[in-house]
Amino acid sequence: MSDLTLVLLAAGNSSRFKVPVKKQWLRIGHDPLWLYVTNRIKESLPDATIILSAHADEIPFMTPLCDFTVVAGGETRQQSLKNALKEVNTPYVMVSDIARACIDPDLIARLIAHKNLADTIVPALDVHDTVVYGDETIERERVKRIQTPQLSKTEVLRRALKSDTEYTDESSAVVASGGTRYFIPGDPRAAKITHTADTASLECLESPSSAIFTGNGFDVHPFEEGKPMVLGGVAIESPVGFRAHSDGDVAIHALIDALLGAACLGDIGMLFPDTDNLYKNIDSKLLLARCIEKLHSFGFVVLHADITIIAQTPKISPYKDQMRRTLASLLHIPPARLNVKATTTEHLGFIGRSEGLGVIATASVHYFDWKHG
Structure with a gap:
């Protein structure tokens, strides 16, 4: 039995996507994006428990399409994750967003290979452009673009999320609560779908079926x-x-x-x-x-x-x-x-x-x- 649970977050309202279709339900062939992404990662984690966080109204339409646990999300990403963590019984949890569609198996393998080096293992990309914050130019060598999935010790992450502060990723919560973080090289192909134009660069996504x-x-x-x-x-x-x-x-x-x-x-x-x-x-x-x-x-x-x-x-x-x-x-x-x-x-x-x-x-x-x- 695996010591790892995969949690995928799909409860967002897609407000920035600007098309009638919620991005979770974009069709890849016949599969909605949430199912396609889950199955894609599942191939790299065949023994892992899988939990999907979804909008409560959509759960009755999701459960007939899959064989993993679907839980109701919350008003925020962090609340959705906290709801999912209630169902996690393994020492490690890997968390990602359904909107990050093209995650490579090598990235999954690197996360697992480094899981003992810190409380949370995080893929990150370096920034090569000049970075300005307000009127101050920041040393770009000290700036990173944080990605998911992130692999964390379950109990450390649970404790970190007890804070009332809203964090945009797991590692920020872990570090703020005194935990440790270790960066591994991220993958530019693991881009996140936020706006409609973002889908154009994701080569792993095939067109919807014409059926x-x-x-x-x-x-x-x-x-x-x-x-x-x-x-x-x-x-x-x-x-x-x-x-x-x-x-x-x-x-x-x-x-x-x-x-x-x-x-x-x-x-x-x-x-x-x-x-x-x-x-x-x-x-x-x-x-x-x-x-x-x-x-x-x-x-x-x-x-x-x-x-x-x-x-x-x-x-x-x-x-x-x-x-x-x-x-x-x-x-x-x-x-x-x-x-x-x-x-x-x-x-x-x-x-x-x-x-x-x-x-x-x-x-x-x-x-x-x-x-x-």
Whole structure:
């Protein structure tokens, strides 16, 4: 059994990345970046325990894709690390950031080879440009660019992080608490992804797969007297609306399920449970907009959607074009890539008896092509 636990931090909000996709979910082939980086380092540490710190809302979508422990992160990098350290039971812990994608196996080996020389072993790069702090020129020989992964003695790091001071790396906390630090040569290839342009220089990252994924959705609601009817995001002239927790927009609900199905992100009840009063009588267009934000942040782009409304009443044809344009706008696709159809059940069943209606939806998505914009 290994004496080492690998902790990877992936709970950040990617606020500086400036694209709809969170950088943790950029696709490398089919794998999101967090999985690609973890598996890449894991090859150098086959016996190590692996712990990933992630945003709490993303954990249900991560755990089906991996076989390692995923813990909820905190508001800061340091809090995320402290949460992860609660699960560490080995004498040594190696900590890195998911954003540092192209870590070479040689760097991992050098860290381990020097683990007995100090409380924390740190890869660092020399600075070759002139360095000015305020109006003072600093001796560049004394300046280093600190990288991760960093290998630390677990108990030393735990004690160091009890401080209320926020540190941007582990070694700074260790040194501030009286521990020792040893520098090894870093690797320029282990650059960190902070801004979108940073991905251009990372040769280890292949383009996302060009595969297309399709999902389907189905929903049905009974009619309710005296309630306004909204269908496909459009107000429909009708004496009845839908009995539902939200506004009951059956078309949007089916479409959301189709989109989530295509991206393998669960279903509408997982995202917007009808037991939550937050969604009581909510406009379903807001739910669809939030669904699209989720898809985008997880690395997906909508390609196409097709909706079939099954209704004896009301008459759908006068509203189809308005539905098409409304929904296409919410999906960020042109109306030419969204189709709305309507049919009846020839008076059969509860739909035929005008007691309610149902909708079938199909949607296709693909990965956001971060490599080519």
